[in-house]
Amino acid sequence: MDADSTMGQDRVMERFWTKVQKGPGCWLWTASTRNRYGQFWFDGRTQPAHRVAWQLTYGPIQDVASKGRMREQKKTHCPQGHPYAKANLIMRGNGDRRCRICANRVEQARRPRHRADRPRRRAQEI
Numbered sequence: 701m702d703a704d705s706t707m708g709q710d711r712v713m714e715r716f717w718t719k720v721q722k723g724p725g726c727w728l729w730t731a732s733t734r735n736r737y738g739q740f741w742f743d744g745r746t747q748p749a750h751r752v753a754w755q756l757t758y759g760p761i762q763d764v765a766s767k768g769r770m771r772e773q774k775k776t777h778c779p780q781g782h783p784y785a786k787a788n789l790i791m792r793g794n795g796d797r798r799c800r801i802c803a804n805r806v807e808q809a810r811r812p813r814h815r816a817d818r819p820r821r822r823a824q825e826i
């Protein structure tokens with residue numbers, strides 16, 4: 701298990717990419733697979749190959765999510781970046797905060813599309 705920690709990042713990358721056969725449209729995983737995702741031992745556990753590829757390229761996923769600035773943004777903004785300001789903030793009974801813009805978008809997405817495209821149709825039918 702300690703093989704990874706004694707190996708440098710370059711060795712890990714080398715080990716990883718030897719299992720990837722790069723094709724014109726996609727990368728073919730040539731090592732072990734579980735379901736349809738490639739599996740690779742990385743950072744002390746077996747992980748999906750696409751996750752490892754991301755971490756080798758951009759750094760640990762965990763670090764990005766736990767950065768203080770990201771947490772701060774979650775408190776004052778919804779995941780889409782809308783501010784939790786008074787007019788846009790929906791407080792729920794359990795203390796959860798919801799973004800009104802996103803809530804409206806979800807609501808609109810649930811409605812059949814043709815009704816949104818022709819808003820006056822309904823009135824004419826009545």
Ligand SMILES: [Zn+2]
Binds near residue numbers: 781799
């Ligand atoms: Zn929002």
